[in-house]
Amino acid sequence: MCLGIPGRIVEVSAPDDRPDLRTGVVDFDGIRRAVCLVYTPEAEVGDYVIVHVGVAISRVDEAEAARTLAVIRAIPDALAAELGPDGARL
Amino acid sequence: MKYLDEYRDPVLARRLLDELRKVATAPWTIMEVCGGQTHTIVRQGIDELLPAGIRMIHGPGCPVCVTPLAMVDKAVAIAARPEVTFTSYGDMLRVPGSIGDLIGVKARGGDIRVVYSPLDAVRIAEAHPDRQVVFFAVGFETTAPANAMAVLHAAARGLANFTVLVSHVLVPPAITAILDAPDNEVRGFLAAGHVCAVMGYTEYEPIAARYRVPIVVTGFEPLDLIEGILMTVRQLEEGRAEVENQYARAVRRTGNTAARDAIRQVFTVTDRTWRGIGEIPASGLALAPRYAAYDAERRFAVERVGTGEHPSCVAGDILRGTRLPTDCAAYGTACTPRTPLGAPMVSAEGTCAAFFSAGRHRSTVGSP
Numbered sequence: 001m002c003l004g005i006p007g008r009i010v011e012v013s014a015p016d017d018r019p020d021l022r023t024g025v026v027d028f029d030g031i032r033r034a035v036c037l038v039y040t041p042e043a044e045v046g047d048y049v050i051v052h053v054g055v056a057i058s059r060v061d062e063a064e065a066a067r068t069l070a071v072i073r074a075i076p077d078a079l080a081a082e083l084g085p086d087g088a089r090l
Numbered sequence: 091m092k093y094l095d096e097y098r099d100p101v102l103a104r105r106l107l108d109e110l111r112k113v114a115t116a117p118w119t120i121m122e123v124c125g126g127q128t129h130t131i132v133r134q135g136i137d138e139l140l141p142a143g144i145r146m147i148h149g150p151g152c153p154v155c156v157t158p159l160a161m162v163d164k165a166v167a168i169a170a171r172p173e174v175t176f177t178s179y180g181d182m183l184r185v186p187g188s189i190g191d192l193i194g195v196k197a198r199g200g201d202i203r204v205v206y207s208p209l210d211a212v213r214i215a216e217a218h219p220d221r222q223v224v225f226f227a228v229g230f231e232t233t234a235p236a237n238a239m240a241v242l243h244a245a246a247r248g249l250a251n252f253t254v255l256v257s258h259v260l261v262p263p264a265i266t267a268i269l270d271a272p273d274n275e276v277r278g279f280l281a282a283g284h285v286c287a288v289m290g291y292t293e294y295e296p297i298a299a300r301y302r303v304p305i306v307v308t309g310f311e312p313l314d315l316i317e318g319i320l321m322t323v324r325q326l327e328e329g330r331a332e333v334e335n336q337y338a339r340a341v342r343r344t345g346n347t348a349a350r351d352a353i354r355q356v357f358t359v360t361d362r363t364w365r366g367i368g369e370i371p372a373s374g375l376a377l378a379p380r381y382a383a384y385d386a387e388r389r390f391a392v393e394r395v396g397t398g399e400h401p402s403c404v405a406g407d408i409l410r411g412t413r414l415p416t417d418c419a420a421y422g423t424a425c426t427p428r429t430p431l432g433a434p435m436v437s438a439e440g441t442c443a444a445f446f447s448a449g450r451h452r453s454t455v456g457s458p
């Protein structure tokens with residue numbers, strides 16, 4: 001659970017009065033997950049973020065995202081562990 | 091032995107390794123702290139491609155492996171209670187405790203659910219007000235922002251049926267403990283990229299200066315690791331001991347300020363026992379007093395019932411880097427990822443599991 005997976009933000013939502021509740025949907029190469037975006041207030045739709053256990057912790061560029069994903073794919077069961085059971089399909 | 095052709099950029103990999111061969115004039119021992127990096131190093135055979143004399147030691151960077159036995163036993167005891175829905179990251183389920191593991195509790199009818207995020211555990215608590223939902227909050231600085239957010243959400247919603255069993259560990263005190271050990275051979279460190287993406291790397295600067303060790307913040311990709319090792323060796327050869335950032339594309343010196351603020355709000359630094367290693371002062375996070383209502387250890391008073399580790403397991407030596415998994419008599423025979431005797435065989439980030447999945451055997455180790 002410690003690795004962190006990069007994904008692309010496809011949706012952002014936050015109540016105007018509660019920016020602390022900023023969430024979104026992130027696409028991990030086909031698998032979509034609700035992700036907390038509170039710690040990456042600068043990240044918008046189309047941006048890539050590294051997600052640890054459902055929470056984005058940093059914004060990265062697309063090339064970096066692709067490289068990190070390739071490494072994680074090589075680790076057995078890592079995607080399943082990071083994304084939940086559906087991650088195995090990734 | 092792996093071939094360089096398997097690398098994303100074999101030409102660049104070869105160039106970095108040639109440069110490393112040129113730069114390295116003395117033997118140096120370097121530790122990578124992160125389990126993800128261990129996995130890449132072992133899988134890609136990076137340790138076998140390095141010039142003679144440059145030795146990698148695999149450090150204690152697998153969160154599943156270092157979660158203390160007593161904490162696993164507490165989790166097992168709490169999960170077995172009829173009123174509890176116990177939620178956890180999947181790889182904690184098969185970690186052996188001294189009174190069995192969480193999967194055994196599940197097999198006996200315990201309500202144990204694998205979640206991918208602590209925020210899912212909060213949602214389960216909201217949906218089931220009749221259940222006591224407990225989340226097993228383990229991990230390094232990388233998972234701490236998420237676990238902090240779960241507590242903040244539960245507090246904001248006034249959830250009375252959500253608690254966390256916190257067993258967080260911190261990297262910098264572990265590095266200091268390794269350096270303080272009288273038999274320490276590590277001369278330089280690769281710091282974990284994503285830990286630093288959260289925390290930044292200012293905490294490492296006084297360690298580098300005080301112990302005269304280079305610390306290079308490094309990514310996870312094979313080329314990142316070779317470059318991180320090259321940067322470390324270059325410092326060692328030049329007599330420098332600085333913190334350098336190889337992983338600048340994801341890491342800023344001050345890390346993620348918002349995430350750090352949340353960690354500081356929800357948690358407080360505490361002494362923590364690391365499985366196989368022992369107690370390291372100020373090396374963990376516990377809930378801050380103002381969030382004590384969300385502390386599973388307070389809500390469910392659990393007696394210590396355990397007896398200890400499996401007698402064959404030398405996980406402590408593995409985590410300190412003084413022995414390799416292939417030196418363990420149980421490795422690959424009594425102990426496999428399907429039948430783990432010790433925690434480092436459970437998670438993909440554990441050194442024993444990394445060796446096993448790369449197909450390393452006792453007879454082939456050390457012969458390229």
Ligand code: SF4
Nearest residue numbers: 403404418425432442
């Ligand atoms: S191979 Fe198994 S028994 Fe041996 S040290 Fe690793 S986890 Fe322990």
